[in-house]
Amino acid sequence: MPPAAAEPLTPERILEATEEVLRRYGPAKATVVDVARALGVSHGSVYRHFPSKAALREAVTDRWLGRTVGRLQEIVSATAEPAPARLESWLKALFEAKRHKAGDDPELFATYTVLLAENSGVVETHLAEMIEQLARIIGEGVDSGTLTAPDVPAAARAVFDATARFHDPQYAADWQSPSIAAEFEAVSTLVIRGLRA
Numbered sequence: 074m075p076p077a078a079a080e081p082l083t084p085e086r087i088l089e090a091t092e093e094v095l096r097r098y099g100p101a102k103a104t105v106v107d108v109a110r111a112l113g114v115s116h117g118s119v120y121r122h123f124p125s126k127a128a129l130r131e132a133v134t135d136r137w138l139g140r141t142v143g144r145l146q147e148i149v150s151a152t153a154e155p156a157p158a159r160l161e162s163w164l165k166a167l168f169e170a171k172r173h174k175a176g177d178d179p180e181l182f183a184t185y186t187v188l189l190a191e192n193s194g195v196v197e198t199h200l201a202e203m204i205e206q207l208a209r210i211i212g213e214g215v216d217s218g219t220l221t222a223p224d225v226p227a228a229a230r231a232v233f234d235a236t237a238r239f240h241d242p243q244y245a246a247d248w249q250s251p252s253i254a255a256e257f258e259a260v261s262t263l264v265i266r267g268l269r270a
Contacts, residue, residue: 082114084122084132091133096180100187105129131195134188138199141170142206149206156214157265160232163210164261167203168239172253175245186242204229211268221270228268235264 080086090111094103105126109116123129148163175182189196208229214220222228238244239257247253 082112082118082122086112087119087122087129088133088136091129092137092181095133095184095188096178099180100130100184100191127191130188130191134185134191135195135199137185137188138195141167141174142199142202144170145203145206149209152213156210156217156219157269160207160210160214160220160265160268161261163206164232164236164239164264165257168236168257171240171242171245172248175242175248182242182245186245189242200233204233207232214268214270218270220268222268232264232268236260 087108091103091108094107094111097103098107105119106116108129109119112119119129123132144166145163148159148166151159151162154162174185204226208225211220211222211228211232212225215222215225236257238247239253239260250256
């Protein structure tokens, strides 16, 4: 059912509709015309906010990735908590977020996996932002004497790479394993222990 005509067309409304269209038709068949139809507007109205189908797909991908980054930033900013505990919380939150995205809506997760491959610039920015969050936690741990790392950016990248099995979409099939939580716990504990001062 199209929304009320009096409701203004905003980029956020377009992105929400795009997500629904992608869920319904998949990335190969979803079109800007489908998005416009879902909104009850002309496709030209959508193009006034997003100049191309590629720009729209990039924006919806960025929005999807941003949902995880916001929650992780809350953990980074909780500076009253010691750095090792924040690092553990950050890794766990990332794993849980990815696991829920894959398990709660597998069709949409599969769609976004395709979009991630199309939007490598968005993905690279997202990865850099997450590694920067890790570097901030590790750096604060080094400053407080609770963690040790001679090269904080390198340590952040190493932590991210060492835990890839628990957040990289290529491993999504593994996340349904009954032993995955124990495997995550073993890896994250080992990584954090290696950084303790």
